[in-house]
Amino acid sequence: MIPRYSRPEMTAIWSPETKFRIWFEIEAHATDALADLGVVPESAAKAVWKAKDVEFDVARIDEIEREVKHDVIAFLTHLAEHVGPEARFVHQGMTSSDVLDTCFNVQLVRAADILLDDMDDLCEALKRRAFEHKFTICIGRSHGVHAEPTTFGLKLAQAWAEMDRNRSRLAQARAEVATCAISGAVGTFANIDPAVEAHVAAKLGLETEPVSTQVIPRDRHAMFFAVLGVIASSVERVAVEIRHLQRTEVLEAEEYFSPGQKGSSAMPHKRNPVLTENLTGLARMVRAYALPAMENVALWHERDISHSSVERMIGPDATITLDFALARLTGVIEKLVVHPENMERNLNRFRGLVHSQRVLLALTQKGVSREDSYRLVQRNAMKVWEEEADFLAALKADPEVSAALSPEEIEANFDLAHHTRHVDTIFARVFGPEDEA
Numbered sequence: 001m002i003p004r005y006s007r008p009e010m011t012a013i014w015s016p017e018t019k020f021r022i023w024f025e026i027e028a029h030a031t032d033a034l035a036d037l038g039v040v041p042e043s044a045a046k047a048v049w050k051a052k053d054v055e056f057d058v059a060r061i062d063e064i065e066r067e068v069k070h071d072v073i074a075f076l077t078h079l080a081e082h083v084g085p086e087a088r089f090v091h092q093g094m095t096s097s098d099v100l101d102t103c104f105n106v107q108l109v110r111a112a113d114i115l116l117d118d119m120d121d122l123c124e125a126l127k128r129r130a131f132e133h134k135f136t137i138c139i140g141r142s143h144g145v146h147a148e149p150t151t152f153g154l155k156l157a158q159a160w161a162e163m164d165r166n167r168s169r170l171a172q173a174r175a176e177v178a179t180c181a182i183s184g185a186v187g188t189f190a191n192i193d194p195a196v197e198a199h200v201a202a203k204l205g206l207e208t209e210p211v212s213t214q215v216i217p218r219d220r221h222a223m224f225f226a227v228l229g230v231i232a233s234s235v236e237r238v239a240v241e242i243r244h245l246q247r248t249e250v251l252e253a254e255e256y257f258s259p260g261q262k263g264s265s266a267m268p269h270k271r272n273p274v275l276t277e278n279l280t281g282l283a284r285m286v287r288a289y290a291l292p293a294m295e296n297v298a299l300w301h302e303r304d305i306s307h308s309s310v311e312r313m314i315g316p317d318a319t320i321t322l323d324f325a326l327a328r329l330t331g332v333i334e335k336l337v338v339h340p341e342n343m344e345r346n347l348n349r350f351r352g353l354v355h356s357q358r359v360l361l362a363l364t365q366k367g368v369s370r371e372d373s374y375r376l377v378q379r380n381a382m383k384v385w386e387e388e389a390d391f392l393a394a395l396k397a398d399p400e401v402s403a404a405l406s407p408e409e410i411e412a413n414f415d416l417a418h419h420t421r422h423v424d425t426i427f428a429r430v431f432g433p434e435d436e437a
Helices: 008-013 016-036 042-049 058-068 071-083 085-089 096-132 152-177 194-204 219-245 274-295 306-335 340-347 353-365 370-387 391-397 399-404 407-412 416-420 423-431
Strands: 137-142 145-151
Touching: 008 096, 008 306, 016 042, 016 058, 016 071, 016 096, 016 194, 042 071, 042 085, 058 071, 071 085, 071 096, 096 152, 096 194, 096 219, 096 306, 096 423, 137 340, 137 416, 145 152, 145 353, 145 416, 152 219, 152 423, 219 274, 219 306, 274 306, 353 370, 353 391, 353 399, 353 407, 370 391, 370 399, 391 399, 391 407
Parallel strands: none
Antiparallel strands: 137 145
């Protein structure tokens, strides 16, 4: 991933230095277990751990790999340069996938932990702003067209609930991918005791893979990256909402525009939603990584390496990109500029049309058929669209409507408080009955 969309903590997980350090820990813990079983001398395990403070030379490992054409062998050869003759006992009964797959899962678990923290930060920001605007009235829209009143707090509460679900999904995906396989060629433990796997798993904070086919089953990884894709889609949903609300004709909310910021190289007046537009693009990339992860599930027989090149790309790119996106969205929410006065102006733009359903229902309650009620309300609503009439006045002037409803009864259906009377109930469902911002 390019530095522009990367944050240091997540990027460090995928550095060659981190990878080789994890490889070393896998081999060293395995050698410990082998020594406990009497398969290798205890001196060999001690010799391996003497290299624990070694800064592995990435350039040297790359140099060896150019000759041997095998990354794990290159690493083991370099490790032997530090360990000495006892290095012949390293990797006893193991296969390359034991190291590669276990390492990959360690990296994914560490990445998931960062992403879970990111989601906590985002949920905290969404919750705070939701309670801040719990009763900030705005127009709800369906098909991009005015529907009925809602509150801006409800929009943010919905986003919080969605992200909270996503956090649970990510925690589950983390658990599914947190497995270790040290089972040897084709996964039968023919040349290594299962106790070695259990020891390495415990040391690395993983669970043992119940059954592997030399590689850890890739359905685990497919689920992991699919969850990342779902989270990215939720990020985009919030971003798209903000982008729509920032349109000049709407301007109900907008990204914070900092002093000295420039919106356009040509038009000095511009204040563009560049951060949320960026989030839409980043979400597309994270979703794109989910499909190749699913295609990795179907490998040939006990293993092939068609998944390897895919994972070298999507592992770093998907997690780094989503980490950046979640942090960026958190910043957008924290600094989001909300314009309640514009929300009120937009709400009233069509002179009461948003109350049409209440009038419809009131007519049916007075004995008018639903079909006739709809016809009466719609014909007056069309006058607002086409003649810029006032909806309340048009209804009062309609003799068929007036025959069923008094002027006071018509007016009673134009009370905005009717649309917010259950906001507390919804918030209690989302955040808990005793929760407060």
